[in-house]
Each structure stands twice: as structure tokens, then as C-alpha cells.
Amino acid sequence: MAVITNMDIQGAKKISSGKVREIFEVDNDRLIIVTTDRLSAFDVILSDPIPYKGQVLNQLSLFWLDKTKDIIKNHVISSELKDYPHPFNKDERLAGRSMLVKKAKPLTIECVVRGYLAGSGWADYKKHGSICGIKLPAGMVESQKFENPIFTPTTKAELGLHDESIDMETAAKMIGKDLAEKTKNLSIKLYSFARDLALERGIIVADTKFEFGLIGEELLLIDEVLTPDSSRFWPLDSYAPGKSQPSFDKQFVRDYLNTLNWGKTPPAPRLPKEIIEKTSEKYIEAYERITGKPFEKIG
Numbered sequence: 001m002a003v004i005t006n007m008d009i010q011g012a013k014k015i016s017s018g019k020v021r022e023i024f025e026v027d028n029d030r031l032i033i034v035t036t037d038r039l040s041a042f043d044v045i046l047s048d049p050i051p052y053k054g055q056v057l058n059q060l061s062l063f064w065l066d067k068t069k070d071i072i073k074n075h076v077i078s079s080e081l082k083d084y085p086h087p088f089n090k091d092e093r094l095a096g097r098s099m100l101v102k103k104a105k106p107l108t109i110e111c112v113v114r115g116y117l118a119g120s121g122w123a124d125y126k127k128h129g130s131i132c133g134i135k136l137p138a139g140m141v142e143s144q145k146f147e148n149p150i151f152t153p154t155t156k157a158e159l160g161l162h163d164e165s166i167d168m169e170t171a172a173k174m175i176g177k178d179l180a181e182k183t184k185n186l187s188i189k190l191y192s193f194a195r196d197l198a199l200e201r202g203i204i205v206a207d208t209k210f211e212f213g214l215i216g217e218e219l220l221l222i223d224e225v226l227t228p229d230s231s232r233f234w235p236l237d238s239y240a241p242g243k244s245q246p247s248f249d250k251q252f253v254r255d256y257l258n259t260l261n262w263g264k265t266p267p268a269p270r271l272p273k274e275i276i277e278k279t280s281e282k283y284i285e286a287y288e289r290i291t292g293k294p295f296e297k298i299g
Contacts, residue, residue, distance in 0.1 A: 002299030004093060005049045007034045011087040019045055020057070020229065024088070026100070030077065032088050034098045035061075035224075039279070041254050042264040043157070048271040052297055054097040056283040057227045062099065063291050064225040068193060072186055074221040075101040075213065096298035104213025104220050109171050110156050110163060111183050113191035115149045116206040117142060118232055118245070124165065133167030141242045143206070143234075149191050151184040154209075182219065183212055194226050201289050203248065204239055206232040228286050248286035253279055 007022040008014065012032075016023040019040035024032040035058040037049035058079070065074045077100045081089050084100055114121050114131070121131045122142050130136055132152040153171045154163040172180040187210050195205045208231035211223040224230050228249035238246055244255075256275050262268070271279075284295045 002093070003037050003049045003051050004034075004054060004097070005036055005038055007036060007093065009087060009091055019043075020054070021224075025103075026085055026088070029103050030085075031101050031103050032084065032094070032098055033101055033223075034094060036097075039250060039253065041250060041257055041268070043163075044264065044266050044268045046253075046268045046271060048276055050276060050283065051280045052295070053280065053283050055298060056287045056295065057224055057229055058097045058099065059295075060227050060287050060290065061224045064194065065221065067197070068190055068221065068225070071189055071193060072219070072221045074225075075104050077101055093299075096296075101222070102215060102220070104215050104222050106156075106211060106213045106222060107179070107183065108156055108174050109153045109166070109180075109183070111187040111210040111212065112152045112154055112207065113149050113187045113210070114152055114207040115146055115191065115195055116204070116232075116234075117144045117146065118206050119251075120165070121152065121207070132165045133169070143239070143243065143245050144241045149188050149195075151187055153180075153184075179219070183210075186210075186212070186219075186221075190221070190225075198233070198290055199236065201292065202236045203286070203289055204234040204236050204245075206234055206245070208232070228283050233286050248282045248289075250279070252282055 009024060013025045014022060015025045020036055020038050022034040022036060026032055035054040037051060037053045039046045039050050039053065062079055065076050079099045081095055088094060117125060117140055124131045125136055125140065129138065131150065134150050152165060154165050157163045168180060190210060191208055198205045208226055210221065210225065213220050213222040231249060232251060233248040234245040253275065260269055287295050
């Protein structure tokens with residue numbers, strides 16, 4: 001079992017190392033994105049990696065990027081080592097956990113769509129009766145489905161800092177009114193498509209986060225898409241509004257960390273072996289249920 005927490009490639013220029021992904025420059029127009037097995041919770045990178053997590057995230061993103069390419073174009077060129085330029089095409093560590101992509105300029109907001117009242121949205125609703133300036137009906141309960149999905153953008157914080165929820169007026173000031181409206185409409189369309197497909201396969205997509213980038217004037221879907229890291233996945237057969245739901249995503253780890261006396265700042269506490277193994281199983285199960293294919297472990 002190959003667990004990868006860091007990636008350096010001889011002869012290659014790494015330009016970014018985020019919470020989970022390592023990004024390498026190929027040339028002026030292309031990048032290689034590598035998904036590691038690191039796990040972050042509450043914007044803190046944990047010490048313990050999750051086996052096969054990087055492969056699941058990468059392959060599930062590729063699944064959704066292919067499924068949604070008729071809604072919006074994306075940045076993927078290839079995920080096959082044979083198509084990668086030197087020196088990437090000789091590095092077997094990249095198999096199953098990387099993609100060659102077009103270099104786009106990321107927007108400065110993250111595009112969150114919520115179909116259900118959960119997580120930070122539930123916390124905001126209890127305080128204010130609204131999320132990101134969107135007034136919601138009184139008397140809603142935790143995990144309740146919205147009549148229609150809502151768009152709740154956030155800022156894109158630096159590593160180690162927290163994203164901040166913003167309203168559409170602020171989003172428009174940050175990226176322009178037309179682009180804010182376009183990303184809102186696309187995000188809701190993408191979420192609705194994925195929600196319906198996943199529901200057929202026994203999974204509720206409670207909420208998710210999309211990222212978009214520009215190449216010139218063309219808007220593309222970029223980065224990870226509808227993974228257990230960027231989404232909240234619930235099993236349909238046990239869904240019961242009025243409480244927190246069991247999940248296939250890293251909420252399982254968040255729930256464990258919330259039982260500890262930890263201030264959600266580095267360093268993060270170590271994870272018990274059973275939490276690590278169960279989290280890995282949940283990621284793999286999410287992949288298999290959504291794609292309808294067995295997960296092939298590489299390495």
C-alpha cells in the first residue's frame with residue numbers, strides 16, 4: 001500500500017503545495033496536479049494520511065468532470081502517464097492520483113451550493129435565520145432539504161486560514177457582477193445534475209464546492225469536483241431530518257475531532273487506527289456507489 005503525503009519530482013518545478021494537492025508546472029500552458037493522501041479538517045492538515053484517499057479523490061473528480069463536460073468545459077487534458085511529458089511520464093507514483101491540465105487563472109471565490117441545511121449553514125441559520133444573506137423559512141431543522149438549492153459563496157483563504165462566507169453582493173465586487181451570476185447559475189446546474197445522479201445510486205449530495213478558472217475569457221471547471229473532500233455525502237437509506245446524518249465524507253473525521261479538547265489550530269491530534277481505516281473505507285465506498293465501478297487500488 002503506497003501512502004503519499006508529499007511529492008517531489010526530480011527535474012520538475014513545484015509551484016504549489018496545498019492542503020491535499022501538489023501542483024507542478026509543465027510549461028506556460030499546462031500543469032500536473034497530484035492528489036496526496038493528506039487529510040485536512042477545520043483547515044488544519046492532519047498528521048495521519050488516509051490510505052487510497054488521493055486515488056479516490058482524483059478518480060472521482062475525473063468521473064464527474066467527464067459527466068459534466070456538456071454543462072461546462074473543464075481543464076483536464078489527460079490522466080494517463082503515457083500522455084504526460086518528461087519527467088512526469090516516468091514516475092509511477094503519479095498513476096491513479098494525478099492529471100495533466102490546462103493552466104487557468106482561478107477565480108478568487110469558492111462556489112458552494114447547498115441542497116440541505118447542514119454544517120456551517122446550519123450553524124449560521126440557528127444564529128441568524130439566514131445563510132450568506134439568504135433569508136430562510138423559520139422552523140427549519142438540521143439536515144432539512146431546501147425547496148431549491150442555494151448558492152453560498154466563500155472567500156478563498158490562504159493555507160491554514162478559514163474561508164469566510166460572503167453574500168452575492170460581495171462576490172460581485174470580487175469577481176464582477178456578470179461572472180458572479182454566471183458561476184452561481186453554473187454551480188446550481190452542476191449540483192442539481194450530480195444530486196440527481198447520486199440519488200439514483202443511494203447517495204444524497206447535501207452540499208458541495210466548485211472552483212472555476214479563466215483562460216482568457218473562457219470559464220472552465222477546475223480542481224476537484226464532487227469528492228468526499230469537497231462535498232457532504234449522506235446515505236439515502238438512513239436519511240432522517242432533524243439531526244446530523246452519517247456520511248461518506250470527512251465529516252466522519254470532523255465528528256471524531258469534535259469529541260476532543262482541541263482548539264482547531266495546529267498541531268492537530270493524531271487519529272486512531274480505527275478512524276483512519278474507517279475513513280479510507282468510506283471514501284472507497286463513496287467512489288464505488290457513485291461510479292458503479294469497483295475501486296482499483298494502485299500501489
